[in-house]
Amino acid sequence: MGTTSYQPPRRGTQSRTSRVIEDRESLRKQLSGDDSIEGTHPAIIGALVALQSLLVGIVLIVLPVLVTSVVSTTLVDQNFNFAGTAHFGAAFWVTAYGAHLTISGTTMTMVPLGLTLIVLLGSWFTVKRGLVPEWIPIASYVGTHVLAVVVLTAIVAPGLASLSRAFLGAAIVSVVAVYLGLRSAGGNNPVREALGRLPQWIRSSVKAGLGGLLLTVVLGALAVILWIILGRDSMANLLSGWSLDAMSGAALGIAQLSLIPNLIVWAISWLSGIGFAVGTGTIVAPAEVVLGPLPNIPVLAALPEAAIPDSFAVIFLCALVCAAGLPALAVVRGPYAMKRWQILVAPLLVAAVFTGVWALLAWWASGSFGPGRLAEMGVSVPDTALRMLLVCGAPAAVLIWLLRRETKSWVGSLFVGKGGPLYSVEDEAVATTSYSEETEASDPVGPLAAGGSAASARSSRSGFSGASPVNARSAESGTSAGSQPSSGSARSAHTPPPVN
Known part of the structure; x- marks a missing residue:
């Protein structure tokens, strides 16, 4: 009599696994695909993406302020007020768009450009992930973003000047985020189609101006890094005077990082020879340095404390001129024909784009940073605008006016004296x-x-x-009429004439 072992019935593992996979695929489509938003009005989609962008900014800026206020022992010893802290966090957030921040009756107009960069990156990420490349969602996104920022600014930082700057900053951030997020989108991209209608020489000139500004920002960043390396001892001595816990130290570090882009803008003005101010009656320039008592911020202790030789100042200025003007080679080497008036206008357009964006950054990166002598911080925009216009416009004009093939052909025709064509x-x-x-x-x-x-x-x-x-x-x-040379004529064009 044989013995048999008990074997439980087998379950349909394969069908169960396939069902789980199907459920996961359907869930993935509902979360990330277009099936979940099918039938939704495009304007609602744009508004939802705008709210997501605002939520990213709140999480990255307002939430750390609340956490620091709750966890830090330095702030807990005082009377902690959640409503007041949330109000301050929201006011600190709208300063990223240019709004004024009021602390203890003192109005601060200088914008921490690091916060603006965080808000821009968050908006770019949400636009790239969720915005549909159509005009109605784009308009809804920009309108909702601007309206929400202006309404919140009216609540936490009222004032006509504050509202105007917040409106302008929100419009610029939302438009730039739409351009960056939808630049590589496929299909009928309205942004790409709108830019494609511009003449090619205008697009090249605008890109040359923005490229020159980007290269000057790189030079300014290198200058700031050099300042920090040379002034690390002064920064350490100033930091040793602070009595901070771990959370307060992290908050101080984040605050200093938000000011690094401001220092880069100031460094560009320093490279141009104009310099900047860190208080009323002070100046930091290559040829002259006049400092007074500085705020107890360690990163400001790395600023230059003495003038530099004139030879180094000339080298720095030449490097800035080369960085601002070299992108004009894109206009010089463009594979398109240009008329004489276009060749004359192109350097002016390059310099106008460069100077306009620079003036906006300098305006936001400068202003009041506290009471008393701290009412004047950063760059004087009227004094540096003309210098930056020459820094970019002079090399761009030399390159475009002298190296374009139409100019060379026109000058050659003048020497020949026959008044030939433009090229x-x-x-x-x-x-x-x-x-x-x-x-x-x-x-x-x-x-x-x-x-x-x-x-x-x-x-x-x-x-x-x-x-x-x-x-x-x-x-x-x-x-051009469509005639094609025969093989015999082609050979005769390359065959040397017979020798008699």
Whole structure:
């Protein structure tokens, strides 16, 4: 009589696993896909994304203020008021958009640009994740964002000047976030279509101005790093005078990091030779340094305490000029034809974009930082605007006016004395060839679609090398009319003449 062991019935593990996977897929689609918002009005989608952007700013700025006030023993010893702390956190948050912060009857107008950067990054992340690239959601997002910031500013930081700056700051932050978030979005992107309608030389000029500003920001950051390295002993001595616990020390560190972008803007003014102020009656410039009692902020102890030699000041100014003007090479090397008035206006547009954005940053990064002598902090915008206009406009004008191929051809025609066209036929063929090669590299269909034009441009250029101007123009007109040279004529164009 055999013995058999008991075996429990097998369960359908495979079907259960597949069902779990299906449930997870449906949940993922509901959370991250378009099925959960199907049928929702586009304006509501934009408003919800704007509220998410505001929530990110509240979590990253207001919540740390509340946590610091609750946990820090230095603040708990005092009478802790949750409502007052929340009011201060909200007022501190709207300063990221340019609103005024009032503490103990003292109004602070200087904007911590680090907070503005945090708000901008949070808005960019939410726009990239959730905003639909259509005009109605975009308008709803910008309107809701601006309206919410203005309403909250009217509650926690009232005043006409504060509301005006908050409105302007919220509009700029929301528009920049929409541009950065939807720049790489696929489909019918209205932002890309709107920018694509601008002439190519205008887009290149705007990019050159913003690129020059970015390079100058890099130079300013390097200068601030050098200041911190050289002044680390002074910072340590000042920090040793603080009696802080762990949470208060972390809050002080975050506050100093929020002022680092302000120092970068001040450093750019220092590199230009104008300098900046850290209090009424003070100046920090390469040629002159006049300091008084500074606020007990360790990062301010790293500022230069003495003037530098004139040779170093000239080197720093030349480096700033090169950084601001080199991006104008994008306009010089652009594969498109430009008229004479466009060549004259392009450097002015580059310098206007550079100086305008710089003036806005300098205006936000400067102002009042406390009572008394701290009412004047940062850069004097009227004094530095003209210097920054020359720093960017002079090299951009030299590069664009002298190195554009139309200018060289026009100057050559003046020396010849025949009053030729704005740019020669050979230069047009070179521009067509370079544009065709760029199309082939960026478009997979480019080698098939642009091969004929590139070949015709190359054949035209090779035919112009040994022909007179009249024959060159006739050859170009024949090529543009659609005539293709035969193989025999092509060989004759490259075969040297027989020797008698």
